Amino acid sequence: MERDPLRDRTVVVTGAARGLGAALARELAGRGARLALLGHEKPALEALAAELPTEAAAWEVDITDDAGMAEAAREVRGRLGRPSVVIANAGIAEGGPFAESDPASWRRVIDVNLTGSAITARTFLPDLVDTSGYYLQVASLASIGAAPMMSAYCASKSGVEAFAHSLRAEVAHQGVAVGIAYLNWTDTDMIRDADRHAVLRELRGHMPPPARRVYPAATVAARLAKAVARRRTSVYVPGWLVAAQLGRAVLPPVVMRLSRSTLPRLAAREPFRPTGLLGAGGHADADGAPVPGTARKPS
Numbered sequence: 001m002e003r004d005p006l007r008d009r010t011v012v013v014t015g016a017a018r019g020l021g022a023a024l025a026r027e028l029a030g031r032g033a034r035l036a037l038l039g040h041e042k043p044a045l046e047a048l049a050a051e052l053p054t055e056a057a058a059w060e061v062d063i064t065d066d067a068g069m070a071e072a073a074r075e076v077r078g079r080l081g082r083p084s085v086v087i088a089n090a091g092i093a094e095g096g097p098f099a100e101s102d103p104a105s106w107r108r109v110i111d112v113n114l115t116g117s118a119i120t121a122r123t124f125l126p127d128l129v130d131t132s133g134y135y136l137q138v139a140s141l142a143s144i145g146a147a148p149m150m151s152a153y154c155a156s157k158s159g160v161e162a163f164a165h166s167l168r169a170e171v172a173h174q175g176v177a178v179g180i181a182y183l184n185w186t187d188t189d190m191i192r193d194a195d196r197h198a199v200l201r202e203l204r205g206h207m208p209p210p211a212r213r214v215y216p217a218a219t220v221a222a223r224l225a226k227a228v229a230r231r232r233t234s235v236y237v238p239g240w241l242v243a244a245q246l247g248r249a250v251l252p253p254v255v256m257r258l259s260r261s262t263l264p265r266l267a268a269r270e271p272f273r274p275t276g277l278l279g280a281g282g283h284a285d286a287d288g289a290p291v292p293g294t295a296r297k298p299s
Contacts, residue, residue, distance in 0.1 A: 004031045004032055004229065005229050006028060006031040006032060006033040006085070006225075006228065007031065007032030007033065008032060008033075008034070009032075009033050009034065009083075009084045009085060010033070010035075010036060010076070010080045010082060010083045010084060010085075011028050011033045011034065011035055011036065011083065011084075011085040011086075011087065011228075012036045012038060012076065012083045012085070012086045012087065012120075012124060013025050013028070013035060013036070013037060013038065013087045013089055014038045014039060014063050014087065014088055014089050014116070014120055015038075015039050015063075015089040015090030015091060015281065016035075016037035016038060016039050016045060016048065016058075016089070017037075017039045017040060017041035017044040017045050017048070017281070017284070018041070018044055018188070018189060018280060018281060019186070019188030019189055019190065019217055019279075019281065020089060020138070020183075020186055020188055020220060020221060021037075021039065021089045021090070022044075022048050022217075023217040023218050023220070023221035024087060024089065024221045024224060024225065025037055025048060025052060025056070026048075026051075026218075026221070027222055027224075027225040028085075028225055028228070029052040029053055029054045029056065030053065031225060031229065032054060033054060033085070034054055034055045034056065034080045034081070035049070035052055035054065035055075035056035035057075035080075036056075036057060036076040036079075036080055036083065037049055037056060037057070037058045037059070038058075038059050038061055038063065038072060038090075039060070039061070039063075039090060040060060040281070040284040040285055041060070041280075041281075041284045042058065042060040045058030045059075045060060046058050055080065057076075057079050057080060059072040059075065059076070063090050063116035063117075063119060063120055064111050064112060064115055064116045064119060065119075066119055066122075069119055069120065069123040070123055072123075073123045073124055073127070077127070082130055082131055083124055083127045083128070083131070083133065084128065084131035084132075084133035084134070085133055085136070085228055086120060086121070086124045086127075086128060086133070086134075086135050086136070087135075087136045087138065087224075087228070088116075088117040088120045088121065088135070088136065088137050088138060088160070089138045090112060090113075090116055090117075090120075091112060091113045091138065091156075092108070092109055092112050092113065092190070092277050092278070092279075092281060092282045092285050093109060093150065093152075093153040093190055093194070093277070093278050093282065094106070094109055094150075094152060094153070094274065094275050094276055094277050094278060094282070095149050095153075095194060095197060095200040095203070095274070095275040095278070096149055096197075096272060096273055096274030096275050097274070098151045100273070100274050101151070101152070101274050102274060102276070105152075105276060106151070106152045107152075108277070108285070108286075109152035109153055109156055109277075110152055110155060110156050110159075112156075112285060113153070113156035113157065113159075113160060114155075114156045114159040114160055114163065117137060117160050117163065118163055121135055121137075121163075121167060125171070125176070128171075128176045129171070129174045129175070129176055132174075132175035132176065133176055133177075134176070134177045134178075134179065134228060134231045135164075135167070135176065135177070135178045135179070136178075136179045136180075136181055136224070136227070136228055137160050137161070137163070137164040137178070137179070137180050137181065138160075138181045138183065139157050139160055139161045139164070139180050139181060139182050139183070140153075140182065140183055140184075141182065141183065141184050141211070141241060141244065142154040142157040142158070143157040143158050143160070143161040143180075143182060144182065144241070144244050144245055144248045144251065145244060145248060145251035145252070145255060146251075146252070147203060147255060148203070148255070148259045148263065149200065149203055149272060150200075150203070161180055164178050164179075164180045165180075168233070177231040177233070178233075179227060179228075179231065179232050179233055179234060179235065180233070180234050180235075181224055181227065181234075181235050181237070182234065182235070182236045182237070182241050182245070183220060183237050183241075184211065184213070184215060184237065184238060184241060185204065185212070185213065185214045185215065186214065186215055186216075186217055186220050187214050187215065187216050187217050188217055188279065188281075189279035189280045189281060190278045190279035190281060190282065191214060191279075193275075193278045193279040193280075193282075194275070194279075197273075197275045198266075198270040198272065200275065202266045202270075210238070210240055213238075215237065215238065219237075220237050223237045
C-alpha cells in the first residue's frame with residue numbers, strides 16, 4: 001500500500017479542544033501524524049491527546065499572544081519535532097446588529113480569527129520553510145459573501161482569505177504551500193449555540209436549502225485531511241461553494257436586496273439582539289485566556 005504522506009509528520013492544529021479542530025486531529029492521527037494540539041480548555045485538549053492513536057501533546061495557549069505562541073512552538077519542536085503542517089483552525093463568532101454590538105467582543109472576533117491566524121503563521125513559518133511544509137488557513141463561505149448581522153466574523157474571514165493569498169505569494173519560492181479551506185455551516189458548538197439566537201437562526205433559515213445545511217464535523221475533517229495530504233491550494237466543503245466563489249461579484253447586491261425586504265419583517269417578529277461570543281469555545285476564550293507571555297506545559 002502507498003505510504004500516507006502525513007505519516008510520522010508533526011501537525012499543529014489550533015482550536016483543537018472541540019468541534020472541527022478535534023475532528024481534524026482524529027482524522028490526521030488516523031493517517032499516522034503526530035499532533036500538537038493548541039487552544040483553550042486544557043482538560044479537553046489533554047483528553048483528546050490521550051485518545052489519539054499516535055503521539056500527541058496539548059498546549060493551552062492564547063493564539064493572539066505572540067510570546068505564548070513562541071514558547072509553545074519551542075516546546076512542540078522539542079516534544080514532537082519540527083512541524084511540517086500547520087492548520088490555523090481556531091475561530092470565534094458573535095452575531096447581531098453592528099450598531100448594538102459590544103466593542104470588546106467585536107474586536108476580539110477580529111483579533112482571534114485574523115490576528116491569531118497571522119501569529120500562528122509567523123510563529124511556525126521557520127519550521128515550514130525548514131520542512132518545505134504546508135499551511136492551511138480555515139476560512140468560510142463568509143470569506144466569499146458577507147452576510148448581515150455577522151459583521152465581525154465576515155470581516156475576519158475575508159481578512160484571513162486575503163492574508164493567505166498574500167502569504168502564499170511570499171513563501172512559494174521557499175517551498176512552502178499555503179491552502180485555504182472554504183467551509184459552510186459545520187456542526188460545532190458554535191453553530192448549535194447560534195441556532196438558539198433568533199438573529200442567527202433566521203439568517204440561516206432564510207438561506208437557500210443547500211446553503212443552510214449543516215455538515216458533520218467528521219465529514220468536513222475528512223475532506224480537509226485529504227486536502228492537507230495533497231497540499232491543495234484550496235478546498236471547498238461542500239463542493240458547490242466553488243460556484244459561490246465564481247459568482248462572488250454578484251453576491252453583495254443579492255444579499256442587500258434580500259436583507260432590505262426580509263430583515264424588517266423578521267425584526268418586527270422578534271427584535272435582533274447581540275449574541276455575545278458563541279459556543280463553548282467562545283465562552284472559553286472570554287473566560288480562560290492564559291497569562292500573556294506563557295504557554296501551559298505540554299501533557
